[in-house]
Amino acid sequence: MDEPQRKPRLMIVVRVARGITDHFPARASEWALSLVLLNWGWTLMLPGSVFGTSSAFVEMAKWASEPVWGWACFLMGGIRFVALFVNGTFPSFRFSPHVRSLMSFFSCAFWFTISFGILQANVPTTGLAVYPVLLLLDMYNAYRAAGDARDADEASKNAGV
DSSP states (O other): OOHHHHHHHHHHHHHHHHHHHHHHHHHHHHHHHHHHHHHHHHHHHSSSOSTTTOGGGHHHHHHSOHHHHHHHHHHHHHHHHHHHHHHHHOTTOTTHHHHHHHHHHHHHHHHHHHHHHHHHHTOOOTHHHHHHHHHHHHHHHHHHHHHHHHHHHHHHHHHTO
16 A cells, blocks of 8 residues: 555544544543443353343343343444544544434433333342442443534524534
């Protein structure tokens, strides 16, 4: 590959890396919760049975199968990663805070369902110490992203776009 072709590719890599690292401190909990949801889904898709070995997930197993939960969590975590990637890399896309807020809101549905399922199973587990906290954190993320969306809308309105 000659030098002129390498430079644009390098600039794209630099832009992506800078976009993510510049926004990471403000979005760390969103990145972390995306990763947790992605990993949760991945774990449910591995061979073996998580629901079958833990009575805490008996209620969730009644609502849908492990592969369904696994794919849903994996896809939500992946889509959320893409939304965060776009938000950091392409700041001119004014709707990225709207997408971030929506992804946090949808993630809340997963954290709530997991928390509620464990609560309904009526089994003492440390899951009740973790998943409700993840729910509250994502509620806060949705609120913050909604504020960013409001600011983006206001800036766009003031710019006459």
